[in-house]
Amino acid sequence: MAVLTSYNDGDHEDRGRSEDSAADGVGHLMTAEQVIAPGGLRIRDTATGITVSPGCCSGLEDWRDWLGLMNGEEPWVSHDPTPHIEHLGASVRLWPDEDHPRESFIDLPLARLPELLDSLRDQLVGFLAAVEGWAAQHAPALAARPVAKLDEYLAIGAPLPQDQR
Incomplete structure (x- = not known):
C-alpha cells in the first residue's frame, strides 16, 4: 500500500513523506486519475x-x-x-x-497461460482482501474506497474472458 499510495499521489516531489498518515495515502490514491501499480509481471x-x-x-x-x-x-x-x-x-x-x-x-x-493468469487473478483477489483489512485498520472512514479503486484500475474482480482462451 505504501508503494501504491505514494506512487499515485500526484505530488512527486514529496512522495513517501514519513509524516503522511495512512488516511492521507488513501486520499492520494482516491484522487489519482489513474492507478499505476509499478512492477508488472515477473x-x-x-x-x-x-x-x-x-x-x-x-x-x-x-x-x-x-x-x-x-x-x-x-x-x-x-x-x-x-x-x-x-x-x-x-x-x-x-x-x-x-x-x-x-x-x-x-x-x-x-x-498454460490461462491457468497461470487465473492463478495470478486469485492472488490479486487475495491482495484486495488484504487491502480491505489494512484500510479498515488504518483508514476506517475510507475502508471500502481503496478496494473499489484498485479493483477498477487493476481489473481484478472480473473473471478472465473464456472466449480469449
Missing part, C-alpha cells in the same frame, strides 16, 4: 531458474494484456531491461533482455 522458470522481469515502465495494471498472447499479440513489457517475446506457434519464447545470451529464455506453452 515470469520465472522454476526448472532453469531463468527469470524475465518487467521493465521499468511496466505496471501490474496491464496484467490482463498477457491474455492477448493467445491471439498473437504482445503485451507491453517495457524497457530497461528490455524483455523480448517471440511467438512460436503453440508457445511463446520470453527473453529476460535483448542483451542476454540467446540461450537464456523461457518457453511458455500458450495452453
